[in-house]
Amino acid sequence: MKSILPIRIFRVAERSMEPGIAEGSYVVVNCLARRYAPGDVVVLKSPESSSVLIKRIKMIAGGRLFVVGDNRDISRDSRSFGAVRPDSIIGKMMFVI
């Protein structure tokens, strides 16, 4: 699900990426990024619904990305829905506002 826009801005809802990315902040996302590494924060299409998620890549194995929230205690992520396909990634976060 690649965007035709190279850079997109998303508003962050909910708290599973706190403290680094607070609810209500804005993230600037590079939608042309194709290479990902553990530690990257990515915006992705949810495998469970039509919503868009923001998570951090914890591990890449077998061509799939295991993504988790920074606020581990409350985050719903790959621990629940499994590793995600690279083509579900919309883009890589560049910075937070």
Added chain:
Amino acid sequence: MNMLRRIMEKADRMLGFPVAYAHCDIPCGIYDPYAAQVAAHTVVRMDMLIADVMKSGGTTAEDRNKIVRYVSVKEQHAEIVKHEITVIWGDYMKPEHAAANPGLQELVWSTLKLAGKAKQSTDIKDAEALLESVQKFAEVFWLTKNVPTTRAKSFYPTERTMVYPKV
């Protein structure tokens, strides 16, 4: 609130930026590798039972029925291993655990792979490799809690090793 954020908020009101959900869930804080360990023993046991049936011929309808049931249970329990290990790895383990236990990520990865291999095969060596990998994971898990462990022969018909926390 800084000026840039205010500008973004105004732009958001005008343009309506899409929302990226951090997506929360309910924490429980209860973790234990025990379920994965028992499931790995079950995988070993199913291979033992399959071998028993094959020794006796394995050709009757009753034999085939048994094998289908054993394979089904083996599949389920290998999947339980994958689920339990993944939850502990993703949910409980923190970067400091990985830093303090070099090879942890490799151990997790290989355990998941071994669970897949144990599904594909009826060779008990594959099930034993999975069992050993899960026991090692259990040792690391308890180490992160500063709980000593002991290895002992299990009380299961597999008669193979189990790692127990010393409490």
